[in-house]
C-alpha cells in the first residue's frame with residue numbers, strides 16, 4: 745500500500761467557481777495515481793490523463809486494486825474539520841449552516857473558510 749494524500753480547491757471561471765477534490769495515491773512501485781473529483785471526474789497516472797467522465801470508480805479499482813468505496817472513506821476521513829485554521833493557525837471558528845452540503849466552518853480571525861461539509865449519498869437519500 746502506498747501513500748495517500750488529499751487536496752481540495754476550486755476550478756472553473758472566477759465568476760462561477762466549482763470546488764474540487766483530489767486524491768493522490770503514490771503506489772509502492774512509484775506509480776502516481778490522481779483521482780480528480782470536480783466539475784468532471786478524471787483519473788491521471790503519472791501526470792497523464794487516462795480517463796475522464798463516467799466510470800471513474802472502475803478505472804480506479806483497475807489501477808490501484810483498491811475499491812472506490814475505500815478511497816471515499818479515506819477521503820471523508822481526511823475531510824473532518826480541522827482544529828486549527830490552516831491559513832492563520834487560529835483556533836476560533838464560526839459555523840455556518842445552509843443547505844445540505846453547504847455547511848462550512850469559517851475562521852473568526854482571518855475570515856477564510858477552513859472546512860466545508862461534504863455531500864454524502866446518505867444525506868441526499
Ligand SMILES: [Zn+2]
Nearest residue numbers: 829832851854
Ligand atoms: Zn484563520
